[in-house]
Amino acid sequence: MTILTGKARLAGITGWPVAHSRSPRLHGFWLERHGIDGAYVPLPIAPGNFAAAIRGLMWAGFAGVNCTIPHKIAAFEVCDAVEDSARRAGAVNTLVFRDGCIVGSNTDGWGFLANLRAHGVDPGAGPALILGAGGSARAIAAVLLDLGVRVTLANRTPANAERLARELPGLAVIDWDRREDALADHALVVNTTPQGMTGHAALDLGLDRAGPGLTVADIVYVPLETPLLAAARARGLRCVEGLGMLLHQAVPGFHAWFGVEPSVDDALRRFVAADLLPA
Ligand SMILES: NC(=O)c1ccc[n+]([C@@H]2O[C@H](COP(=O)([O-])OP(=O)(O)OC[C@H]3O[C@@H](n4cnc5c(N)ncnc54)[C@H](OP(=O)(O)O)[C@@H]3O)[C@@H](O)[C@H]2O)c1
CATH class of the missing domain: 3.40.50.10860 (Leucine Dehydrogenase, chain A, domain 1)
Incomplete structure (x- = not known):
């Protein structure tokens, strides 16, 4: 006590x-x-x-x-x-x-970066692809842009992605349907949607086009190992889980x-x- x-x-x-x-x-x-x-x-x-x-x-x-x-x-x-x-x-x-x-x-953005670094990932190593356009996507996109990283965002509802791009100059937007093709050109992909969370469907993201150097980060932390992270790990890709962001923030x-x-x-x-x- x-x-x-x-x-x-x-x-x-x-x-x-x-x-x-x-x-x-x-x-x-x-x-x-x-x-x-x-x-x-x-x-x-x-x-x-x-x-x-x-x-x-x-x-x-x-x-x-x-x-x-x-x-x-x-x-x-x-x-x-x-x-x-x-x-x-x-x-x-x-x-x-x-x-x-x-x-x-x-x-939140600070916590995301600190968690990447704690996993041995340099956030500035290459272009980043963010999936989702909600509050956490904005915080993460902002800190990555501030580091000088090229950031691309894909979101289910295009209008929400476009709104974020107006608020964060420099943020590029691609169609949600192009998210898997885009993996090949990125060093980091971040899931900021609730997909993969307990009670939600897994994120619909095939990893066939991922290069061997891709880091896969998920900010969902219930469960700790989301289906996305399990699939990425099975391919030998570097993974960063969401709990660390919560702790570091x-x-x-x-x-x-x-x-x-x-x-x-x-x-x-x-x-x-x-x-x-x-x-
Ligand atoms: N690790 C941490 O410290 C931390 C911190 C904050 C949040 N989180 C987690 O991050 C997640 C998102 O939080 P948030 O506050 O950013 O949420 P939010 O503001 O509600 O945004 C959610 C985003 O996910 C998209 N989305 C929702 N359902 C989807 C689906 N079925 N398929 C594809 N996209 C979908 C939404 O797209 P639309 O625009 O189309 O609706 C929206 O862009 C939550 O699971 C939360 O627990 C973790």
Whole structure:
């Protein structure tokens, strides 16, 4: 049992609902590992109460919070300052309260890159193909473009891909039907659709045209090994799973709130993964 003192640092995850979130478990692991006098708590906040609740948390002495669905866009409105990472991603997932000011950022793209590097993959090694055009696709496309990578995107609904391309100049769009042909010209392919997740069909992506140097990344992390990753592994392609992105995206917030830069290692991975297994 953790006993807090009167000087405990406080942070948490805001969402509606928030009961599904793995963030309290993830941050709780680091707090215990580092013996930090602090807590990271679930904060279920209904959409209409978000702005008032955030100001209240700051006034109550919290160091900051994460924001998840449905607050990632509303969070822009409460920020006194917004970092480029959030502007480029079009969403805020981390708020840091500093000297009475609320600073918003987005760590999803950072977490994606850190996870690639942890798997020995250089994100700048060659062109990237992103499948999907939702919130995570935008965050990932933005950080890759910012690294100078040539990024191509394919999405089931072309209009959503075109909208993203208008928001992120430099992003190229191809038809969804051309996604398998495009594999041959890319060093990295990333699934950002929910396909492959437990309860969803597998992603429809044959790998016959993949070159031997292709890295296959999936940001779905339930199950840890998606059908796409299993198929890629069977071909001897390098694979990057989605859990690592979830773990790495939490690092900057923890550092800002609790003053320690935590590491992502196998013990953390096992601890969080144990909570993802079907009962
Ligand atoms: N590892 C991590 O840290 C992490 C972080 C964030 C999200 N995720 C996972 O990433 C996934 C996407 O999240 P998101 O927030 O980006 O979702 P989102 O904003 O809802 O976007 C979903 C995208 O997937 C496409 N899609 C949905 N169903 C499809 C299907 N049957 N076939 C082809 N494309 C389909 C959608 O295409 P349309 O435009 O045609 O609708 C859309 O582009 C989720 O599974 C989530 O759990 C993981």
